[in-house]
Amino acid sequence: MSGEGVPVRCPTCRRDHVYVPPAYPCACGTPLAPPIQRGAAPSPITHRTWNDTWVTVRCRACGRQGQWPQPELGCSCGSVLKLPVRPVTAPPPPADPLPPAQAPLPNARPPGARARTAFRPRTIRTARDAVTTAALYLTWLGFAGVLRAEPASAFGIDVRGRGLVARVDPTTRPASLKAVECLWLHAMTSSARGVHFSLAGYTPDARRRAEGLCLPLFVLDLTGTPQPVNGAARRLVSTGA
Missing domain, CATH: 3.40.1350.10 (Trna Endonuclease; Chain: A, domain 1)
Known part of the structure; x- marks a missing residue:
């Protein structure tokens, strides 16, 4: 459920981006990322509240539901965009889970950066x-x-x-x-x-x-x-x- 880029166009400057939602391991070990709603327009964030910065995501492997950070993209024009996520509906057919050891760690290093140990993000709530x-x-x-x-x-x-x-x-x-x-x-x-x-x-x-x-x-x-x-x-x- 991770690694697939989603095309995003900034509504402010009309620049095109490819956004790859970060994946985090579910409790069952499966890498899980919020499902971006393709074709839905992103919206610039002009006011931020902590209660509006989480989305509900269901794991396809085990069916668990949890709160994941709302996907956001920083455009080079200075806008920070909120990306729509598909709402949780009926659970889809389960997929075979990956062993926990295979779950990829988030990495903030962009393409072309000098090789270094992967940066481990820390969720921001305060x-x-x-x-x-x-x-x-x-x-x-x-x-x-x-x-x-x-x-x-x-x-x-x-x-x-x-x-x-x-x-x-x-x-x-x-x-x-x-x-x-x-x-x-x-x-x-x-x-x-x-x-x-x-x-x-x-x-x-x-x-x-x-x-x-x-x-x-x-x-x-x-x-x-x-x-x-x-x-x-x-x-x-x-x-x-």
């Missing part, structure tokens, strides 16, 4: 989860000494590491131009590399400014899988820290 996920991902990218900033600084720095400062925006509004510029300025004065994460994407002017400053921007989906949304972020994923 703002603290978002910061923890960003810290884990930055460690996976190769940054050393990555820790949560306790308390967060007046500059909005949520994560620090050796030669690293990162901001994590868990709000339901796209990150602003001011947020990007403040992070870049603080990184420059600290002789560190700045990285920005956001749950709701970025405003167009924030994206343009980050591109000019070579500041990596990532979008976090609720599965805990960061997605690069600009050239600087894609280069960071490819080369590592």
